[in-house]
Amino acid sequence: MTPLTLLAAAATAQTPEPVAEGSLSFDPTLWLTAGAIVVLLALSAFFSGSETALTASSRAKLRARADRGDAGAKAALDVTEDSERLIGSILLGNNVVNILSASLATALFTKMLGSGGVAMATLVMTVLVLIFSEVLPKTYAILAPEDMASRVAPPIRLVTSILSPIVSVVRLLVRGILVLFGKRTDDDGNVFSVQEEIAGALAIGHSSGAVQKEERDLLLGALDLGDRAVEEIMLHRSRIEMIDGDLPPQDILEMVLKSSHTRLPVYRGERENVIGVLHAKDLLRAVSRAMREIGPEALDKFDVLSVAMPPYFVPDTTPLDEQMREFLSRHTHFALVVDEYGSLRGLITLEDILEEIVGEITDEHDIDAMQSLVPSDTGDYSIDGAMTIRDLNRALDWNLPDEEANTIAGLVIHMAQSIPTPGQVFSFHGYRFEVVARRENRVTRLRIRPLAELSPANGESSEDQ
Known part of the structure; x- marks a missing residue:
């Protein structure tokens, strides 16, 4: 309610003569009007507090209460399912009681004070509505939104049902007006998805210190599995350690013993022709x-392929969460990745997917890639070109984009639009990239640091060199 509302209501009322001072205490109409204003202010406070409680309450907490048998929490969940109808009903009810209380107050003060009652009604009602119908109930609701939402949900559900026809008409009018401005609403869409709400809450918690970086990365990694494909984290085929099935058994055994991997693909003829996976x-x-059964000479005639498992191929576009479920259902941890033409692109393991959630998993046979993420005296980080952008962002809390490339080398090549040579320096996305080593057409080592850490004395610019 605003002073303009009060003035508009007052403009429609006739200005009676002020009541004699001695007759005020004997006029029941004045007391009934004053009592009605108090009731309307209480209803306005109820609508304001209910709006804040129902919109600010956590659906997760309400769900937990409903599961424990709280009928009010269940009603709150039901009434907030259609947020547009809920807000429309509350606003309609709140505006009706505010305008009605303003009209009654204007009539009351005009009867008491004459023409000067309009200004007094505006002043008094503005103070009363602001303090007792807006600030006070909303402040109380925000202190314990779930408690208040559970209490106000049943009556609000009744009000929503009663006002639903009017709200539906208003909703149609609003959408019609929005269409005139080229805006369309989606009945089934939400402004924010559940994942975005959780991600936003984690970002706020991390910035305030309530959530540690490791906890934030773990939860965000789990949320992102459905949005990331196998090709984004697979080991490229150029880096796969494979065994030629035509080699003598002694050579194959020696290769398996020297390898740090438990499972090795076996090919015949060319590397694309994978015929098995050797454990x-x-x-x-x-x-x-x-x-034991035949003797040492048995190794010469041993058929290695007899113990190899059939290869398991997956498309490179498979979402990570779906692939993880497939690994669990098949009781296997290893898959070869192929493109739409059936050509080998790489391999992926269950450990690769888990690392997207918990971070790098290493054992005594792994080379800890995180050891290289230590800045030099000049603030540079020496990075393997095959390191994924996502791993680097998580390790150093950077924000390099990974839409156009999966690896650091791929990002540099994409931005440079060429394969750079050692010694070339590029500056983009707020970071300085220096190519250190290149092997054939692959960038194998880079030095990276944020541009903000460059001192003016270095004379570095933000343009490609």
């Missing part, structure tokens, strides 16, 4: 059993 334990058990 180190299966091979060692079979070789040990053959040597």
